[in-house]
Amino acid sequence: MELVKTFSKAWKVQEIRQKIIFTLLMMLVFRIGSNIPVPGINREYLAQMFTGETGLLDLFDLFSGGAFSNFTIFALSITPYVTASIIVQLLTIAFPYFERLAREGSEGRKKMATITRYMTVALGLIQAIGLTVGLFRRAIVDQSAFNMITIIIVLTAGTAFLMWLGEQINEYGIGNGISMIIFAGIVARLPSAVRSVYTQIKDGAVSVVAVIVLVIAAILVTMVIIEM
Secondary structure (H helix, E strand, C coil), rough: CHHHHHHHHHHHHHHHHHHHHHHHHHHHHHHCCCCEEECCEEEHHHHHCCCCCCCCHHHHHHHHHCCCCCCCCCCCHHHHHHHHHHHHHHHHHCCCHHHHHCCCCCHHHHHHHHHHHHEEEEEEHHHHHHHHHHHHHHEEEECCHHHHHHHHHHHHHHHHHHHHHHHHHHHCCCHHHHHHHHHHHHHHHHHHHHHHHHHHHCCCCCHHHHHHHHHHHHHHHHHHHHHH
8 A cells, every 4th residue: 555655645746757758658568578589489489499498599588578588689688788887897807997997977977878789789799699599590581691680780780679679668758778778578478477377287297386386485585685
């Protein structure tokens, strides 16, 4: 109830209401893009790839809100930006130039943000090549050089667009744009995850007790993280 009251009070403030609406619209754009497939994909082969337990691929698919398994324009999600941000933060420890930028205040942060953007595009390009030429190659119907290059460019542009989307949420929305995109991707996968767990319980593959214990453990871990 306290959460509802807080949200109700915030909604009455015009500036906050506009930020919330803008953020929701950006999330809608993200979800629409997550369902636009790249050109020339064999959907049946994709379905076979992600049948059953796929381990690490499931994790990538979770963060992308299903865009990874469907090989859509947002298949890379925002992970290249997260990786680039971590690399830049580590460089501030290893290299004096980046350490100096970190101490220069707003101007230094702007330069680091620019470097992060360029690194995001570079990492996105590398990952796009890896997915197109490697993991999803057999799912591509037309494997001509032109089509492969087109898919690589589309995937890289998708990541760059998500990075821009996150920055727009930071500036005009409620903030934490990158986190909001990751959150939206995870929430989008919740219904299918719940359905999968229900099916496993129904088939006897997983016990109800195990699911309850897992849920309680997840809640406790979340509470501890928030408290810390």
